[in-house]
Amino acid sequence: MAELLSVRSVTISYPTETGTFTAVKEVSFGVAPGEKFVLLGPSGCGKSTLLKSVAGFIAPSAGSIELEGRSITRPGPDRVVIFQEFDQLLPWKTVLGNVTYPLRIARRMADGAAREEAMRFIRMVGLEQFRDSYPHQLSGGMKQRVAIARSLALDPRMLLMDEPFASLDALTRRKMQEELLGIWEATRKTILFVTHSIQEAVLLGDRILVLSPGPGRVKRVLGNPAAGRRDGPEFLRAQEEVQALLEAP
Amino acid sequence: MKKLLHRPLVRKGGIVLALLIMWEAWTRLGDVNPLLFPSASQVLASMIRSTASGELPGYAWQSLKVLLMGMAIGSVGALVLTTVAVSTRLGAEILETLTAMFNPLPAIALLPLALLWFGLGVNSLIFVIIHSVLWPMALNTYTGFVTVPPTLKRVGQNFGLCGWRLVTGILLPAAFPYILSGLKIGWAFAWRTIIAAELVFGVAARQGGLGWFIYQNRFDLNTDLVFAGLLTVILIGLVVENLIFKWVERKTVLRWGMSAAH
Ligand SMILES: Nc1ncnc2c1ncn2[C@@H]1O[C@H](COP(=O)(O)OP(=O)(O)OP(=O)(O)O)[C@@H](O)[C@H]1O
Ligand SMILES: [Mg+2]
Numbered sequence: 001m002a003e004l005l006s007v008r009s010v011t012i013s014y015p016t017e018t019g020t021f022t023a024v025k026e027v028s029f030g031v032a033p034g035e036k037f038v039l040l041g042p043s044g045c046g047k048s049t050l051l052k053s054v055a056g057f058i059a060p061s062a063g064s065i066e067l068e069g070r071s072i073t074r075p076g077p078d079r080v081v082i083f084q085e086f087d088q089l090l091p092w093k094t095v096l097g098n099v100t101y102p103l104r105i106a107r108r109m110a111d112g113a114a115r116e117e118a119m120r121f122i123r124m125v126g127l128e129q130f131r132d133s134y135p136h137q138l139s140g141g142m143k144q145r146v147a148i149a150r151s152l153a154l155d156p157r158m159l160l161m162d163e164p165f166a167s168l169d170a171l172t173r174r175k176m177q178e179e180l181l182g183i184w185e186a187t188r189k190t191i192l193f194v195t196h197s198i199q200e201a202v203l204l205g206d207r208i209l210v211l212s213p214g215p216g217r218v219k220r221v222l223g224n225p226a227a228g229r230r231d232g233p234e235f236l237r238a239q240e241e242v243q244a245l246l247e248a249p
Numbered sequence: 250m251k252k253l254l255h256r257p258l259v260r261k262g263g264i265v266l267a268l269l270i271m272w273e274a275w276t277r278l279g280d281v282n283p284l285l286f287p288s289a290s291q292v293l294a295s296m297i298r299s300t301a302s303g304e305l306p307g308y309a310w311q312s313l314k315v316l317l318m319g320m321a322i323g324s325v326g327a328l329v330l331t332t333v334a335v336s337t338r339l340g341a342e343i344l345e346t347l348t349a350m351f352n353p354l355p356a357i358a359l360l361p362l363a364l365l366w367f368g369l370g371v372n373s374l375i376f377v378i379i380h381s382v383l384w385p386m387a388l389n390t391y392t393g394f395v396t397v398p399p400t401l402k403r404v405g406q407n408f409g410l411c412g413w414r415l416v417t418g419i420l421l422p423a424a425f426p427y428i429l430s431g432l433k434i435g436w437a438f439a440w441r442t443i444i445a446a447e448l449v450f451g452v453a454a455r456q457g458g459l460g461w462f463i464y465q466n467r468f469d470l471n472t473d474l475v476f477a478g479l480l481t482v483i484l485i486g487l488v489v490e491n492l493i494f495k496w497v498e499r500k501t502v503l504r505w506g507m508s509a510a511h
Contacts, residue, residue: 055403055407056406057403074411075406075409077407077408077409079407080407081403081407083403085398087398087400088400088404090401090419090422090423091505091506092423092425092505092507101408102408105408105409106408106409134504134506135506136505136506136507154408
């Protein structure tokens with residue numbers, strides 16, 4: 001199968017006062033269309049850095065990142081990022097406004113069409129009663145749902161999710177994971193998902209790339225037939241396998 | 250009735266009323282020269298007469314017109330300065346140095362110089378007003394821009410916004426609480442400055458507003474009109490600060506749950 005996203009021996013460095021700091025070193029992987037691909041690793045191993053590079057916020061110092069064969073040079077609405085931070089919604093716009101606004105500017109949709117399209121995705125995440133609420137009136141989980149609706153409405157080639165559920169309580173996190181799986185079943189969007197939770201990685205990832213820290217390198221890419229199910233022996237076995245891989249020197 | 254008394258606005262109105270009554274009683278019962286301290290009723294009557302004849306509103310409008318022109322130019326200047334400051338390091342240092350230098354300087358102290366440069370005319374007044382709003386507004390807008398959460402900027406870039414469209418689509422609204430508080434401070438400075446400037450300025454020219462009205466009536470010993478002028482200055486200040494700005498706040502930052510934390 002042709003790859004949608006190809007990351008080829010990518011090295012990413014940050015300028016520092018004393019020179020440069022290499023956060024990610026010679027990382028390669030590919031993501032197939034319709035796949036849920038998880039980047040997993042301990043804190044500081046460069047997961048967010050990699051994701052920001054795919055998003056086009058940071059240029060790699062070596063290597064190449066291509067989406068459908070075209071080199072990524074800057075951010076764009078074909079790769080929408082869902083951040084961990086709750087402040088990713090525009091506070092001066094309502095829920096509906098937040099989803100409609102990017103449709104008007106990125107997809108150049110007319111007002112009426114944009115609102116209709118926006119409502120379709122607001123309904124998908126179950127927030128139709130809150131369409132006229134402002135972000136500060138929503139809970140954290142609801143804000144993340146709006147961010148997901150906004151990203152889906154843009155109809156991107158890929159969703160880039162950087163620990164979107166990490167700031168939520170355990171119960172809400174579980175619920176959001178289920179909802180994301182449901183949304184993926186319905187839309188089959190390609191997802192690049194960053195997490196440091198083994199459980200989340202095994203639940204969501206069709207394939208899991210395990211990174212080792214200092215600087216971030218690929219440890220291994222694991223296929224995960226257990227994806228999408230939260231119970232059963234396969235789920236537990238997959239978790240143990242990932243755990244062992246993370247702990248291996 | 251009891252409920253009404255619980256509303257702060259009602260209670261404050263009561264305080265004003267009590268002050269007026271005390272003023273009236275004092276001027277009537279005590280031995281007060283009305284040329285020095287006219288009674289409240291006399292002042293209010295003159296104020297109403299002068300308002301009805303259009304004289305007082307005319308002067309007030311003249312002050313406001315000059316002030317608004319100065320504030321408009323000052324705000325645009327602040328925006329330009331801030332844009333330079335956020336885009337280059339040197340720009341930021343220039344802004345910091347200039348505001349540190351000019352902020353402590355009362356705008357009114359520049360009036361003699363302004364008169365020298367621009368002569369007796371509205372231009373001198375506008376110059377002082379610009380000076381009184383430019384620095385606080387630039388400082389606030391700059392703070393607003395640099396405190397925009399990086400996530401929000403990234404979200405805008407992610408939508409494909411860059412350059413000027415990122416500024417108007419994301420940065421300006423995100424910095425709005427700070428811009429608004431800059432406008433409030435700018436207004437407060439400008440309103441006090443223009444009245445003071447007109448007092449000095451009115452001596453020679455006829456384009457002065459409320460300040461000149463006050464000065465002129467003192468000259469003619471119309472003390473009641475001097476008081477009426479002062480009351481008008483207070484009234485306009487109260488209306489702008491407590492009605493107009495409060496209304497804008499309710500429609501914007503309060504509704505959005507955004508507040509400029511200072
Ligand atoms: N702007 C920056 N300048 C310099 N170093 C940075 C910068 N951003 C990140 N780093 C460093 O790069 C490394 C990787 O950071 P990154 O945020 O990608 O980690 P992460 O895997 O996402 O961690 P976490 O799970 O805690 O989010 C860290 O050591 C971090 O200190
Ligand atoms: Mg991270």
